[in-house]
Amino acid sequence: xETIILASGSPxxxxxxxxxxxxxxxxxxxxNEDYESHWSPSQIxxxxxxxKARTVAPDYSNALIxxxxxxVTYNNEILEKPTTLSEAKTMLQRLSGHSHEVLTGVxxxxxxxxxxxxxxxxxxxxTKVIFGDINPKLISxxxxxxxxxxxxxxxxxxxxxxxxxxxxxEGDYYNVVGFPLHSFYNAITSFAPEFLSQQKIY
Numbered sequence: 708x709e710t711i712i713l714a715s716g717s718p719x720x721x722x723x724x725x726x727x728x729x730x731x732x733x734x735x736x737x738x739n740e741d742y743e744s745h746w747s748p749s750q751i752x753x754x755x756x757x758x759k760a761r762t763v764a765p766d767y768s769n770a771l772i773x774x775x776x777x778x779v780t781y782n783n784e785i786l787e788k789p790t791t792l793s794e795a796k797t798m799l800q801r802l803s804g805h806s807h808e809v810l811t812g813v814x815x816x817x818x819x820x821x822x823x824x825x826x827x828x829x830x831x832x833x834t835k836v837i838f839g840d841i842n843p844k845l846i847s848x849x850x851x852x853x854x855x856x857x858x859x860x861x862x863x864x865x866x867x868x869x870x871x872x873x874x875x876x877e878g879d880y881y882n883v884v885g886f887p888l889h890s891f892y893n894a895i896t897s898f899a900p901e902f903l904s905q906q907k908i909y
Contacts, residue, residue, distance in 0.1 A: 714773060760772045776812050798862075802862075805838060809882060
């Protein structure tokens with residue numbers, strides 16, 4: 708029986724996969740998330756997603772391993788997860804009234820009966836997010852919840868406050884939450900259709 712493994716401890720990615728009825732197990736991967744300064748945002752997210760998946764893959768046989776990584780870019784600068792509440796507030800003030808991009812890299816790996824890697828593919832999804840002018844009091848209220856601290860760009864579009872920041876998006880909403888469902892389904896249908904048929908999905 709084939710197994711699908713999500714190599715991520717993100718509760719948001721877990722909920723999104725559950726949303727489309729894919730049966731899977733979670734194996735959170737702890738990896739070095741450093742990258743070269745000259746890498747493009749697309750290369751960064753795909754490399755880190757692949758690194759996460761490859762760390763977990765040797766533990767499973769006949770499996771499809773899913774790795775993912777999300778970053779936010781603004782004015783060609785990568786906005787990481789904030790390290791302090793003050794930094795989160797500054798990030799949101801910078802994004803207020805402007806557009807930014809959210810990129811998610813996804814890595815898909817297959818293993819055989821002996822836990823050996825047999826095939827792999829990666830892709831990246833990009834969504835443009837446009838913030839309206841955010842009331843400073845709203846920023847302060849959101850930062851006070853500490854919700855921005857585990858999110859690239861210091862916000863979650865799915866959060867009550869975060870939803871109020873967004874004036875419009877161009878692209879996949881779920882990509883901004885943390886996992887591009889449409890592109891993932893297309894990728895798995897092409898790359899690993901046996902996992903969908905085995906699990907009797909779609």
